[in-house]
Amino acid sequence: MGAQMKDWTVGEAPRASARIAGALYLIVIVLGIFAELFVRGRLIDFDDGAATTSNLLAHEPLYRLGFVAGNLYLACNIPLAVIFYELFNVVNRRLARVVVFFILLGTALEGVSLVFYFAPLNLLSGRGYLATFNAEELNTLVLVSLSLRATTFLTALSFFGFYCIAIGYLIFRSTFLPRILGVLMGIAGLSYLTHSLTTFLVPRFASSLVPYILLPCFVAETSFCLWLLARGVNVRKWEERAGHWRSSAAHAP
DSSP states (O other), rough: OOHHHHHHHHHHHHHHHHHHHHHHHHHHHHHHHHHIIIIIIHOOOOHHHHHHHHHHHHHHHHHHHHHHHHHHHHHHHHHHHHHHHHTTTTHHHHHHHHHHHHHHHHHHHHHHHHHHHHHHHOOOOOOGGGSSSSHHHHHHHHHHHHHHHHHHHHHHHHHHHHHHHHHHHHHHHSSSHHHHHHHHHHHHHHHHHHHHHHHOOOOHHHHHHHTGGGHHHHHHHHHHHHHHHHHHHOOHHHHHHHHHHHHHHHHHH
């Protein structure tokens, strides 16, 4: 592992990798906002199944585009997790692994949510086996599927909340990134967890928190993303941390 760290440090600048991470993070943020606000927020009405069905049929290409956007930004999470491990491994290897675990787990759950997201298109496809359902029953099934998507998505957000807290701590301790970014990411993690847990426990109260409870998440993740994209990391301080890491690994029993 020490040899791998040395090769990566010499052969691939950490600042360049951080900027790649920033670009990937920007894709995740932009596509996520598009899918959540401009597709789901526009077309889905959980209080009116008939209106939701009508919206999906009238704007099917947009709805499908939201599905594709979801797949694309989830795919970006995989290389993002790898780069974050490479960058923060030198701060705390175990916690860097925890960050990767939460990213991958949240990504997997959000991937499952996309299955429920796509299901209404199958229900409204007009295929022969659906003839046993009348229009009202299909409307109900569409809302049930979308409700399951929302529940799975909120579960994924809770794990992304833990990711934000873990990486916030790593940023704060890193020395090669501004500590304020770590604080903001920690607050974002608490906001995600508060949003998810209150929705599960006291949904009426949780609805009154939206969208305010998610604003710290947007500020923190956008700030972190743009810093990585524009500035990367302080290479000298990253190299110092890498040197300490290699020295500790060499003296480990």
